[in-house]
Every structure is written in C-alpha cells, then in structure tokens.
Amino acid sequence: MAQVTVGELGEVAVVERILEAAGTAATKQVPVSAGDDAAVLSCSDGRVVVTTDMLVEGRHFRRDWSEAADVGHKAVAENLADVAAMGALPTALVVALAVPPETEIAWIDGFLAGLLAEAGRAGASLIGGDLVRGDQITIGVTAFGDLAGRAPVLRSGACAGDVVAVCGNLGAAAGGLAVLSRGFRSPRALVDAHRRPQPDYRAGVRASDAGAHALMDISDGLLLDADRMARASGVAIDIDSAAVPRDEAVVTTASAYNLDPLTWVLGGGDDHALLATFDPDERLPEGFVRVGTVLDAVGSGAQVRVDGREVDQVAGFEHFRN
Amino acid sequence: MAQVTVGELGEVAVVERILEAAGTAATKQVPVSAGDDAAVLSCSDGRVVVTTDMLVEGRHFRRDWSEAADVGHKAVAENLADVAAMGALPTALVVALAVPPETEIAWIDGFLAGLLAEAGRAGASLIGGDLVRGDQITIGVTAFGDLAGRAPVLRSGACAGDVVAVCGNLGAAAGGLAVLSRGFRSPRALVDAHRRPQPDYRAGVRASDAGAHALMDISDGLLLDADRMARASGVAIDIDSAAVPRDEAVVTTASAYNLDPLTWVLGGGDDHALLATFDPDERLPEGFVRVGTVLDAVGSGAQVRVDGREVDQVAGFEHFRN
Numbered sequence: 001m002a003q004v005t006v007g008e009l010g011e012v013a014v015v016e017r018i019l020e021a022a023g024t025a026a027t028k029q030v031p032v033s034a035g036d037d038a039a040v041l042s043c044s045d046g047r048v049v050v051t052t053d054m055l056v057e058g059r060h061f062r063r064d065w066s067e068a069a070d071v072g073h074k075a076v077a078e079n080l081a082d083v084a085a086m087g088a089l090p091t092a093l094v095v096a097l098a099v100p101p102e103t104e105i106a107w108i109d110g111f112l113a114g115l116l117a118e119a120g121r122a123g124a125s126l127i128g129g130d131l132v133r134g135d136q137i138t139i140g141v142t143a144f145g146d147l148a149g150r151a152p153v154l155r156s157g158a159c160a161g162d163v164v165a166v167c168g169n170l171g172a173a174a175g176g177l178a179v180l181s182r183g184f185r186s187p188r189a190l191v192d193a194h195r196r197p198q199p200d201y202r203a204g205v206r207a208s209d210a211g212a213h214a215l216m217d218i219s220d221g222l223l224l225d226a227d228r229m230a231r232a233s234g235v236a237i238d239i240d241s242a243a244v245p246r247d248e249a250v251v252t253t254a255s256a257y258n259l260d261p262l263t264w265v266l267g268g269g270d271d272h273a274l275l276a277t278f279d280p281d282e283r284l285p286e287g288f289v290r291v292g293t294v295l296d297a298v299g300s301g302a303q304v305r306v307d308g309r310e311v312d313q314v315a316g317f318e319h320f321r322n
Numbered sequence: 323m324a325q326v327t328v329g330e331l332g333e334v335a336v337v338e339r340i341l342e343a344a345g346t347a348a349t350k351q352v353p354v355s356a357g358d359d360a361a362v363l364s365c366s367d368g369r370v371v372v373t374t375d376m377l378v379e380g381r382h383f384r385r386d387w388s389e390a391a392d393v394g395h396k397a398v399a400e401n402l403a404d405v406a407a408m409g410a411l412p413t414a415l416v417v418a419l420a421v422p423p424e425t426e427i428a429w430i431d432g433f434l435a436g437l438l439a440e441a442g443r444a445g446a447s448l449i450g451g452d453l454v455r456g457d458q459i460t461i462g463v464t465a466f467g468d469l470a471g472r473a474p475v476l477r478s479g480a481c482a483g484d485v486v487a488v489c490g491n492l493g494a495a496a497g498g499l500a501v502l503s504r505g506f507r508s509p510r511a512l513v514d515a516h517r518r519p520q521p522d523y524r525a526g527v528r529a530s531d532a533g534a535h536a537l538m539d540i541s542d543g544l545l546l547d548a549d550r551m552a553r554a555s556g557v558a559i560d561i562d563s564a565a566v567p568r569d570e571a572v573v574t575t576a577s578a579y580n581l582d583p584l585t586w587v588l589g590g591g592d593d594h595a596l597l598a599t600f601d602p603d604e605r606l607p608e609g610f611v612r613v614g615t616v617l618d619a620v621g622s623g624a625q626v627r628v629d630g631r632e633v634d635q636v637a638g639f640e641h642f643r644n
Contacts, residue, residue, distance in 0.1 A: 045368075047363065138462075
C-alpha cells in the first residue's frame with residue numbers, strides 16, 4: 001500500500017484513510033469533527049484565535065531535505081506558534097492539501113503522522129481538511145487557539161523603556177538550512193532545527209500572565225520581526241547582540257563556514273521563538289531572556305538597532321529584508 | 323499599477339494592498355483582525371463552525387473561463403455554503419493564496435474584489451490570510467460560522483419516512499461548464515451559474531429552525547451527495563426526478579446538446595444548493611422543495627434511487643462516481 005499513489009488509490013479512499021488516522025469521535029472540545037460539511041469547535045470564552053499559513057514544495061520545504069513527517073511537523077509548528085504568539089493555547093487545526101496524483105500514499109501517511117504527533121504535543125486536534133490535485137504539493141493550515149479569558153497580546157503594545165525578551169534559541173534553523181544547502185546532513189542539531197522547529201506552545205500564555213506588553217512569533221528573523229513590532233508599536237527596538245541566545249552548534253558551524261554567527265542569529269527565521277516586551281520592573285517569565293530595550297521611535301526608517309547602531313552597519317549581518 | 327506583477331511589487335507590498343482593501347479595524351465580532359500573528363473572532367454561543375476548501379487553477383477554475391472576481395466569488399461561496407449546511411450563519415473567513423510571481427496585481431485586485439463582495443453579501447469578514455509563491459494559483463479558504471445556540475444539523479440524521487428536499491436550482495453550474503467546454507459563452511445564465519454560484523446562506527438556518535433532521539451542501543451532484551447522506555444516516559433515499567428544480571436554460575441547453583437534462587440536474591455539482599430531510603408532517607421552510615423520500619437502507623451498495631430504480635438504470639444519467 002505504501003508505494004501506491006494518490007492517483008491510484010483515489011482521493012475518496014485517501015480521505016477515508018486520513019479520517020481514520022485522525023479520528024473523528026465527538027468530544028466536548030470538538031462536538032463535530034471532520035466528516036460533515038464543517039466541524040464545530042468549542043471556544044471556552046466566546047472567542048477563537050485564528051491563523052493561516054500556506055507551505056509550497058520547493059519554496060517552504062524540499063522533499064529531498066525533509067521527510068514527509070518533518071513537513072507535517074513543520075506545517076503544524078509554524079501555525080501553532082502564531083497561536084501561542086497571541087497569548088493563547090492551541091486547540092485545533094484544519095489542513096488543506098494539494099498533491100500531484102503520483103504522490104505516494106507513504107508520503108501522505110508520513111506527513112499525517114508528523115502533523116498529528118506535533119499537534120498532539122501542542123494539545124490540538126485535527127478537525128477538518130480538504131484533499132485536491134495540484135502540480136506541486138501545497139499545504140494550507142488554519143490553526144485555532146483559546147485565550148481562556150485573557151486579553152490577546154498584540155505586536156503593537158511595546159512601550160519605550162520596556163525590556164525586550166525572547167523565548168527560544170535563534171539561528172539554528174537558518175544554520176540547518178545552510179548546512180543542507182551545502183550538501184551536508186550534520187551537525188544534526190541544526191538540520192533538525194530546520195526540519196522540525198520546536199516552539200514552546202505554552203510560552204505565550206506565560207508571557208501574557210507575566211503582563212507582556214507586546215508579543216509575536218519570530219518567523220522571518222529577529223531583526224525583521226523586531227522592526228515590525230517596533231513599527232506596529234510606534235517605538236524603536238535596540239537589540240543587545242551578545243545577549244541573544246544561540247546554540248553552541250550555531251557558533252561553531254558558522255565559524256567553520258567562515259560566517260559571523262550573527263547572520264543566522266539575527267537574520268535567520270523559522271526557529272519560531274517568541275519575541276516579547278515587558279515592563280522593566282517585572283520579572284521575566286520562565287524561558288524568556290532579555291535581549292534588548294524599547295526606545296522612542298527615530299525618524300521614518302528602520303526602527304530596529306543592534307548595539308545602538310543602524311542595522312546596515314552591523315558586521316556579519318547580511319540578510320535584512322524590507 | 324494594474325499591469326505590475328506580484329513579483330515586481332513584492333509580497334509585502336501586495337499584502338499591505340490586500341489589508342487595505344479588506345480593512346482591519348477591530349469590531350465587536352472581530353476584536354483582532356488581520357495584521358497580527360493571528361486574528362480573534364467572537365463566537366456568540368461558545369462554539370465556532372469551521373470548514374476548509376482548496377481551489378487549484380486548471381482543476382477548480384480556469385483563468386480563460388473565469389474572471390479573477392469570479393474566482394474570488396466562487397472560493398467564498400463554496401466555503402460559506404458548507405457553513406450554511408450546518409445550520410449556521412457565516413461570520414468570517416481566512417484566505418491563503420499561492421501565486422506565480424508573474425501574476426498581475428490586477429488579478430489579485432479582481433480576486434479580492436469578488437471575494438469581498440460575496441463575503442459581504444453573506445455577512446462575513448475577511449480576518450486573515452497568507453500570500454506565498456507557487457507554480458500555479460492555489461487558494462485555501464477556511465470559513466467560520468455561528469450557530470447562535472442552535473444544534474448543528476448533520477448529514478447523518480435522516481430517518482426513514484422523512485421528506486427529502488432541496489433549496490436552490492440544480493444543474494445550471496454543470497450546464498455552464500459544458501457550455502464553456504464547447505467554446506461557447508452563452509446561455510449566460512448557465513455560464514454565470516458556473517462562474518458565480520449563488521447559495522442562499524440563510525437557508526441552513528431556516529432548515530434548522532424548521533426542524534431539519536439532516537442537512538448538507540450539494541457540491542458533487544444530487545445523487546452522489548444524497549448517497550453520502552443516506553450512508554451517513556443508515557437509510558436509503560429515493561429521488562423523484564420530475565420534482566427536482568431546474569432552470570429552463572438547463573432543459574433547453576441540454577436538449578440542444580442532445581443530452582438528457584437529468585445528466586446535469588442529478589449529477590452536476592457546484593450549484594451549492596442545500597439537501598435536507600424533514601419530518602413528513604412538518605411544513606417545508608421557505609425555498610425548499612420536496613424531491614424525494616427517505617427509505618430503509620437496502621443492502622450494502624448505493625443507497626440512492628431515482629424514481630424507485632437503481633441509479634445505473636436511470637436514462638440520461640452518466641456521471642455517478644463512487
């Protein structure tokens with residue numbers, strides 16, 4: 001069966017296979033799951049957090065660099081990280097999948113296994129989906145979360161004087177991508193960070209409970225996302241580069257490639273660490289590390305600084321995109 | 323600007339353009355809209371109805387047969403019809419879009435205009451999305467609805483003795499597809515039905531309030547979807563073919579093509595009419611027409627009959643798929 005293709009088995013049979021693996025029993029949290037025209041999801045406080053992301057083969061993943069289970073894992077992780085970044089806990093997700101008919105059922109099975117495992121780690125259920133034919137594998141995930149009565153923490157709440165903090169290492173996923181791009185498979189820690197980001201899905205709630213003023217997922221690199229947060233908040237952010245957490249493997253591998261590790265640490269996305277700001281008098285929540293300070297906005301250009309300098313003057317950092 | 327491509331303008335600028343057109347002001351119904359890591363949607367009764375569908379260029383639409391606005395309209399209509407088919411009212415949707423970089427901004431603008439117009443007709447807001455590059459245009463829509471305290475009406479509730487009813491004409495979208503496939507652009511009523519299905523988004527609530535036992539969206543043809551409903555409910559359904567509502571244009575065009583109109587009326591999908599069953603003693607709600615009867619299940623084969631006969635004996639009907 002594993003070598004049978006989607007085209008051979010037929011879409012109806014593939015969907016039945018997926019529904020069986022995902023389970024469709026009604027629960028209190030999901031009164032109606034996949035299999036009807038729509039699902040019904042409970043929302044404990046009368047609100048639901050919603051985010052959507054699309055992943056395209058060749059652009060967001062490569063089948064020769066990532067196993068099917070890695071792709072399923074990553075599709076879930078990047079969406080549920082956005083749920084956490086509102087100060088919510090993940091509850092559920094739906095997945096739409098376009099695949100070429102020659103895709104092997106084994107790939108679908110692996111994708112689904114990786115997806116369900118990571119969703120399970122986050123406490124979220126797969127409650128619906130769609131399967132269609134397309135020329136390239138394209139994955140649309142919409143994920144849901146529960147604020148449990150908390151106010152959502154936006155990216156626009158940073159105040160001058162706040163401490164800037166991150167939760168999670170930075171640069172490992174970018175390092176892993178660089179390793180794979182050069183045709184290597186190790187260091188494994190970096191390759192795994194690229195293939196299977198491990199967001200702390202409870203960190204957003206901890207930040208919220210600690211009174212975070214602003215919160216967002218770092219998906220496009222610390223500097224780019226800090227600039228977005230600063231602009232949304234009408235402030236500037238100064239990053240203390242020495243304080244940004246990084247794996248030892250990031251430092252040693254970057255050096256081996258003759259790169260400044262800051263290229264990956266400040267510019268690399270896809271680790272899905274959280275960026276937050278807090279009142280300087282508050283104690284940082286578990287897992288968060290101080291990496292900078294919120295300042296008054298300066299002019300109309302980039303609102304992120306590194307060690308007090310403009311970004312284009314930061315040695316070793318190349319990838320700031322606008 | 324209209325002839326500029328997505329690749330030339332850049333994805334960030336295109337997203338800003340979309341956010342401006344969609345509007346991101348907070349409302350009571352949408353406390354946080356697009357622009358942050360996630361949106362926050364209010365759910366009046368502590369539950370949210372969720373459905374997702376993916377449309378792929380060349381398979382679900384063709385750019386030479388449908389304008390960009392038609393594609394946006396259709397992507398919304400087919401998803402919100404699924405919301406209505408639970409007995410809910412549409413409230414919101416998110417849209418993920420993969421496009422080749424050479425896609426013109428004019429196409430994006432048109433798609434968005436069609437999407438927003440149809441969402442507005444249904445009372446739903448665009449609350450989030452994603453824009454990525456892909457080899458072919460691929461659209462992932464996830465739509466939301468509000469049951470307002472009602473129980474969801476499932477496809478599995480049909481009872482032997484029930485009246486089977488539909489709301490909406492059948493066969494016009496299939497007729498339109500046949501017209502376009504033959505290189506024609508008229509009759510306009512059929513072509514428009516294919517390009518811009520017009521579901522009655524309030525019909526699901528009317529069916530629910532009238533005590534519907536089972537309810538579903540007809541997206542793959544009356545016979546195939548009635549068979550699905552019958553199997554989910556453990557019953558059989560007999561369709562009275564003469565009673566099924568159809569446009570005059572369906573009858574005349576099918577005849578002109580030397581086809582039995584039943585081919586389109588019973589087998590054509592994409593009209594997004596609603597299929598429901600009711601207690602025979604209840605009055606049918608506005609817009610619903612009796613088209614058949616629920617019977618006891620018969621054996622393990624197809625559970626749909628037409629005028630008391632097995633489907634493969636129905637003259638003129640060719641497209642029953644399993």
